[in-house]
Structures are given as C-alpha cells and as structure tokens.
Amino acid sequence: MPVPKPTAGMTRRDLLRAGAITAFAAFAAACGSNSGRPAAGGGGDKAALSQWYHQYGEAGTQQAALRYAKEYADAGVSVAWTPGDYGSKLASGLLSNQGPDVFESQLNYAMVKSGQVVPLDDILAETKSDFNDGALRANTVDGKVYGIKMIDDPQMIYYRKSLFDKAGVKPPTTVDELVAAAKALTTDKVKGLFIGNDGGLVLGIPSVNSSGGSLLTEDNKPGFTGERAAQAFSKVRQMYADKSLLLGAPADWADPSAFTQGLTAMQWCGLWAMPGIQKALGDDFGVFPYPALDAQGRAVVTSGGWSTFVSAKSKDVEAAKAFVKWLWIDKTELQEDWCLSYGFHIPPRKSLAAKAAKLQTGPAAEAVKLNTDHGVVDNPAWTPKMASAYNDMLTNVIKKGADPAAEITKAEKTVTTELSRLFG
C-alpha cells in the first residue's frame, strides 16, 4: 500500500497563480458592481441600456420614468433614480465604463471637449424647428446639438399675497425694492426671502443679469466684471446683513416647503413646485421675476431644465440614440406627461407648449409669460470649474462681507484661465 503523500507546500508558481486569481477576483468584484444596466442576454438580441435620472421631488415621476422604460420594446432599459448629489455620481460614472448609456444633465463645454457625449443632430433633424431656441442654444456647442431638452424649468420668486397686503408691500420692480420688501416682511416668526441655505448662490446668475451683464459675453469673455455687477452682488449681501434671508431651512430652495409652511414671505423656486404650492396655499400666492438692478438693468427669470444625453462610452451608442429619439422626440405624449402630470414644466417642443392647458391660466400662465419675456438660458461654455470660482466669490461677498471688486478680480482670473484652456 503506497504511503499517502502529505500536502505539499506551495511552490512559487502556485503562489503567483493563487495571487493572480485572487487579484482578478477582487478586480472582477469591483468592476461587477451594479451599474443599473440589465443583465446582458436577458432580452435576447436586444441591447441593454442604463438610463440615469436625478431624484425629482414631484410624486409619481419615478414611476413614470420606469413606465416609459418598460414601454420601450427595442431594448431593455433600466432606470437608475439617484437621490442626493446626482452631479457628482454622474461625473464619476462618465469617467468609467460602468456609467450610464443615457442620462439627464445640463451641457457644458468640458463634457464635449473630453468626449463624454455624442452629437444627436441626426435624431433631432426632422423636429429641430419644433424645439424652442433656448432649448437648442443650451445644448449646442460648435454647431452640434448634444442634448435633447426634456423640460424647461423657469425659476422666479414666489410671494404670499396676504403677507404683502398686511405689510403694505407691492411686488418689487427693482432690486432696491426687493431689499426693502424683504426687510419689511421679516418678523420674529417669518423671514422676508428664502434663496437657499447657502445664502444665495442661486442668485448668482440672475443678479449679474439684472445688472445688464452676464456670466460670459458673446465672444466668451468674463461678463460678470465691472462696477454694476459688484453693485448687484452687494445687494444680496445687504439682504443677508439685514437678516432678511431665511437660512437653515429643513429643505433647500428647490423645495417649496419653507414657503408653504410660512417660514418665508418670498422664495426663489421653480415652476415645478407650483402644483404643490397651489394645493397648500390656494390663490394666496403670486410670482415675479428677479427685479432689474435699476432702470438700466432688466428683470430676470432663470430658464433652467434638464436635457437627455447619450454617453460616448455606451456599449451601443446607436441603440441609446434610438431610445432617446423614441422617448423624447417621437413619443410626444410622454413628453407631455412628463412636463405636466406631476410638477409643472414647460414642454420644450413649441407644439406641445402651445396646447399645454394647465399652463394657460392663473399663476402658471404668468410664469410662462415671465419665462418668455425675461428667460435666460444656460451657456454651455460656463463650466463647473468656472461656476466653482464664481460661487466662492459670491460666498465671500455675501457671507464674509468681502470687497466685491477684489473678489470679482480673483474669480475673473480663474474663469479666464479656464476659457483659455477650452478655447485657446
């Protein structure tokens, strides 16, 4: 009977092999994380697509997004619904191969320059003339359209009529009147104005526009410089120093709860919140644009919104484009549903906007008119790096009381460097 051989020790080769297998297993485990994409092969020959959304506040939107994806027959589409910091998750996702095929965002030039998104002119061609100018301008870089606008979201100031009447205040038409109104409406229970817990970064764009300036000029130079812009930023600082601003609310400016709970008499918010506000306050509210700085300035409504993009790293770009075309171009009833059945948004398609009954009466109609008259759309050349420097400038001016002219000079330097990098 042969003597059984004891367990032999590990040779170097065995060790390397075991190490390689373990490393591969660890790597595969990391790479195999759930990207929201359906498992390959689950739908026969159909492509498997992953679609990313940020979390909308309006009830029913997630179910709607899932329903749209399920209705699409030519590919398996899974929906990732992201609460919290969607921007950071998306930015990281677009760096990897585990990111989305189709996603919603706002276009900036850096995304195009680094090749993260593909042009969508071919799927847009037949219906391009039906999209409003702003929807196209916000998604166009070097003559190519990279995003299909899903919703137009005008942002303006909501105000409580009863509180205005009680304080004898009229809707302001200049920034000085806004500053005075915010002060007059502030009591020990209610603050005059809510523009976000960060002290008003969201007013960065409307305030410079109200002075007659802009973030960038037509030929892509810093447009927020000069004395009038400094004056516009100082007005926001004045409201902060007057203690007229609501700070530290449980929900931020995009959510209307501070306004509906009576914590503030005025709030910067979007059209999306109007159904909820109507439900809570009935007719006791109205809207007005961010007022003109003075007679030389202009009133402003920030015309934001979301667009859909196709990732250049998608495993099947053509299938992703086909899905986007089906969802946001061909199926007009779905865009109508998305814009009007939950919160209120203006459909970017002119034909749909014209027949949107819910937006043709009352404060909703007023908001649409304000958007038409005073709307300012995003400039794709304004990148997150520029926005970061600009926000630092605003924080220093508003919260620290820093000299606006000096802060503008610092922000201008960063923005100019970034513009040189992008445009040479």
Next chain:
Amino acid sequence: MSVRSAIRPASVDETTNPTASKSKGIKGNTFWFWVFVGPFVAGLLVFSYLPILWSLVLSFFEAQNTVTPTKFVGLQNYVDMLTDPNFLSSLGTFSIFAVFIVPLTFVLSLALALLVNQVKVARVFFRSVFFLPTACSYVVASLIWKLSIFNGVRFGLANTVLGWFGVDQIAWLSTSDPPWFWLPIVTVRLWLQLGFYMILFIAGLQRISPTLYEAAYVDGAKPGWQTFRFITLPQLRATSIAVLLLNLIAAYQAFDEFYNLIGSTANYARPPLVYLYTVSLGSIQDLGRGSAGALILAVIIMLLTLLQNKIFGFGKAND
C-alpha cells in the same frame, strides 16, 4: 510510534530527509498564510496602491474629465494647488477642527471613563449608553443634527431652547460670522466618538493596580485630584497617547459631518478631503489637480505623524 506519527503518516521525504520535512512544513504554513492573507493583500494592491500610483501619474497631467490623460504638465498641478487659496484655507479649517476636537475628546472621554468606572450600580447600562452612538452612522447623525437640532428655523431644538430665553433664532450651519457652524460640527463628532475613547480609557483604568492607590493613601495622599494627578494620569500614559494619535488621525479624515451638515460650496468650512472631493470627484472633475492635492496632503500627514512620533517618543525602549 509517537502520537504525531500515528496521526499523520510520515512521507518518504520526511523519513529520509529531516531538513526536507521542516521545509515542507513551512511551505504548508506559507500556503495557508497566503490563503488567508492573500485576498487582503490583493485588495490592498488593487484598491489602495494601484489608485495611489495612478493618482501620482495623474498629478503630472492635465486630467480634466478623464482618467486617461495625454497632456503632460509637469509640476504645474502641484504649483496650482500650493497657491490655491481654497486648498490652503481647507488646511486651516482642518487645523481649527483638530484644535477643537482633539483636546475636547480627550478630556471628555477621560472624564466619562472616570465617572462610569466609579459607578456602583447599572455599570453595564451606563457604559452601553455612552458607547452606543459609536455604532451610529456619521451620515445619519449629521442629518439628525442638521434637520432636528441645529436647523436655523424657529422649531429647531437649539433655537426652541434659545427662544425660551428670548434669544433670536440662529442659522447655525449657514453663517460664518460668527462661525456658529463649529458647534454642530464639533458636537456631532463628540457624540459619535466619545463612547469609543471612553472604553479605551476604562480599559486603561482597570489595568491600574489598586495597591498603588492603597499605598498612596497610607502615605497620606487624599483621594481625588492628588491621586488622579500623581497615579491615574501617569498610569494612563500609553492609553492617552493612543487616544491622542487616533483622534488626530480621525480629524485628518473629517469628511462626512462637514459634507452632510454644510455641503461642499461653503468655502469657509471645507476640510481638505471635502475640497479635494469637489475638485476631483465632484462636479469640477479636475483629476490632475485633485491628485496633486491628495499627494500633498499625504505628505503633510506623514510629516505630522513623524512629528508626533518624535514628540510622544513612540518606539523608545521604555514604552
């Protein structure tokens, strides 16, 4: 036949060559060593050393919105970060945070340990009560602090209490002048980590021999400050050093409470990790500058650790 050979028959090699037997035994142990340690080593390589190495590479390139850059920029990213007022200010924020949190945690956890150690009844209950917050997530605790205790409206807990005394509501997290935000930031971390350091001190206290106190009493020492000053504190030296070091390291890693309580846009309350997150992984996506900043921070941490080592005398023979 010995018991050993009865259990495991000797191999031909072992019977003929004792040296080979010893070698096989070591190889067997080596095999199991790698079975258990291998996955962790692989994890360390794949998830720590490889990213650090890649970060080093990225720090020499213009890497905006990409992790596979092509434009070499030399030391420019390092120069940019070292002259970036926001990065320098984030280091200042960390320093202020460390100045608050390290001594406070040390003193309060030691005080808690002394109190709980002296309790005669329900000792386990008290230890558990103070230790339980350690099991709570930083994110959850931060949200409770932000939404319930330190929100800036009239129905927040802190403002309600102030209201009883006629004090106006304070926007705790949204104001830098005065810098009220430090109160929620520091208290949330104290609440979360005091219990852990208290347990370390209790373990240290229980290692002190009662005979030392008895001898002191015989020599005329009074219970209280005298015995604490001349017996308890010196006997807790090793534990105290460990608590200080762990605290400082934890302060370096401050992220969750700042990010969840204040966010990443407030440039007056951004510790280095929050700022680097914003620059590299957040919306800006400048991985070149972010990597350079991360490596500068790593060097600073290493230097500070070496300095601590020097000051506390770790590694000396009498430790």
